[in-house]
Amino acid sequence: MVDLASRLETLADAILAGERAALARAITLTESRRADHREQARALIQRLLPQTGRAIRVGITGVPGVGKSTAIDALGSHLTEKGHKVAVLAVDPSSTRTGGSILGDKTRMARLSVDPNAYIRPSPSSGTLGGVAAKTRETMLLCEAAGFDVILVETVGVGQSETTVADLTDFFLVLMLPNAGDELQGIKKGIVELADMIAVNKADGAGATAARAAAAQYKAALHILAPASPLWSTPVVTISGLTGEGLDALWSKIEDHHHRFEAKGLITERRRRQDVKWMWAMVQDRLQARLRHDPALKARTPALEAAVAAGELAPTLAADEIAQALGL
Structure with a gap:
């Protein structure tokens, strides 16, 4: 009988080779509530850790009705066409009420769901927000080990999920609707302060003019906030998840941010701080x-x-x- 260490070694090798079935098995292992499975998952992730951390991690949130899934589907497809391997992970703290996970991700992202260079995975709840974040982080590391070089982490719930996703990623993108007006007044200041970029979606057809006007209002609103870093001022762009317009410029800005911060060692520094937060979140989860x-x-x-x-x-x-x- 093959011992446990050998089975984990075989699974790790299969993940590093990019085998999707092995990746799915490993993620299921991390999501299990069985103590022996959790121990195996920890050993597997520790084994794979040297092969992680090479992806650009982007958190994406948006107000209800903003067309987040359409935009992510379009952005992910745009990136796979450019040669990237894209993993889409979803964090939904609202699912803690039912203990379930988000079941509609693959139907909401029709193109990515059949793209061989994309992988979509929801994060099921383990009863606490920290538990959701821990599972998402473990899934992210496994996807990186499997060769995915872009990780898009989507918030599906509202509220504290934005802070959670910002603590998982290198770059935080906030999607907004064209009709700014009252919506601008209702934006939580904390979310805007977290944003590394604001993208006004649905900038197509009759909505293009409204999107440009909204972008101007968001730019004006951002002027009253001090930049989080002297290296970066939050840009505001217009995009269309429907037509794909503006996605190339959006991704160029994300890459620009990554290169600037990586050159100063700030990506690594941020991830180390996130790791410490993750550690304490897991301690809290175990106490609960x-x-x-x-x-x-x-x-x-x-x-x-x-x-x-x-x-x-x-x-x-x-x-x-x-x-x-x-x-x-």
């Missing part, structure tokens, strides 16, 4: 998993919650009891 699954804690916490809610027990004392049970 212990709370959910430890029999003694599961039996005791409802009574503690009820006592705190009834004003019979101070929250600090309840927290102390839980911490002691965790050995903290």
